[in-house]
Amino acid sequence: MSQIVGLADKQFVSDQYKNAKQLNARIQLHQRFSTNKYGWHRWAFDQFSLPPHGRILELGCGSGELWLENIDRIPAKWEITLSDSSVGMLQQTRQSLDHSHRFRFALIDAQYLPFDNQYFDGVVANHMLYHVPDMHKALSEIHRVLKPDGSFCASTVGQKHLQEITDLVRRFDPQLAWWGIRQSDSFVLENGAAQLARRFTDVTLHRYEDSLVVTEPAPLVAYIFSARPRMTIDQQVEFSNFVSREFQRFNGEFYITKDAGMFVSRHPLHS
Numbered sequence: 001m002s003q004i005v006g007l008a009d010k011q012f013v014s015d016q017y018k019n020a021k022q023l024n025a026r027i028q029l030h031q032r033f034s035t036n037k038y039g040w041h042r043w044a045f046d047q048f049s050l051p052p053h054g055r056i057l058e059l060g061c062g063s064g065e066l067w068l069e070n071i072d073r074i075p076a077k078w079e080i081t082l083s084d085s086s087v088g089m090l091q092q093t094r095q096s097l098d099h100s101h102r103f104r105f106a107l108i109d110a111q112y113l114p115f116d117n118q119y120f121d122g123v124v125a126n127h128m129l130y131h132v133p134d135m136h137k138a139l140s141e142i143h144r145v146l147k148p149d150g151s152f153c154a155s156t157v158g159q160k161h162l163q164e165i166t167d168l169v170r171r172f173d174p175q176l177a178w179w180g181i182r183q184s185d186s187f188v189l190e191n192g193a194a195q196l197a198r199r200f201t202d203v204t205l206h207r208y209e210d211s212l213v214v215t216e217p218a219p220l221v222a223y224i225f226s227a228r229p230r231m232t233i234d235q236q237v238e239f240s241n242f243v244s245r246e247f248q249r250f251n252g253e254f255y256i257t258k259d260a261g262m263f264v265s266r267h268p269l270h271s
């Protein structure tokens, strides 16, 4: 598994998250066609175990979906800082959540956290660590800002996550330049525990059982185009027609594997 994120990945990440447009296309597919109707963000929130007066930091908050979907059950005394390294993402989150006056917003790269030692009771990194170029730096910073016994929740996906989408693109054109779904294997379900165990204790992986059964080709095509495959307009049309034919082949129901989960760990009491 590659531990190195190259320059092209960095360009991909800044292009992908310039604003919320691409991410929203992906969230849409999951919201509409996931078989587990409980919902990822409600489930992710269930995994937190934080004190009622806790200080919480979210890294790579994206469009703030985690908080929007749990707004009805956030403890009144939590002090929450939402952060992202993308200005566009943070602006979108601020627009959606600022009215509640519950949140602070910060433009932050997860590798450099501008907070005092042992400041937070909880840090959340939801589907974002695999984008961070220097994982050691980020984990060391998270460790530094967490209080002893503070909790670190880091979600990610497994290597088989959305495999059928990658296979579909490959069937269309095995040579297509496409950064795919995950872009990097630097922090996945298969290798996350070992990385966390170097700094944190009680590392436990909770898996979220789910899959996608997509019944319309257009949202799937939009999802794939959100990852900007290098295609001319003609190829895009050809690809859309190809996906429609594939749907017919599968009687209008396209099954996609999902493999996602959250590592919950603790800052050691003595370190």
Ligand SMILES: C[S@@+](CC[C@H](N)C(=O)[O-])C[C@H]1O[C@@H](n2cnc3c(N)ncnc32)[C@H](O)[C@@H]1O
Pocket: 013, 017, 023, 059, 060, 061, 062, 063, 064, 065, 066, 083, 084, 085, 086, 089, 108, 109, 110, 111, 125, 126, 127, 128, 131, 132, 133
């Ligand atoms: C896949 S999105 C996840 C968004 C959100 N956590 C969610 O689950 O809906 C990844 C987010 O991480 C942010 N990101 C990427 N690299 C980052 C870094 N080094 N530091 C902080 N945020 C980063 C991106 O801008 C993007 O908003």
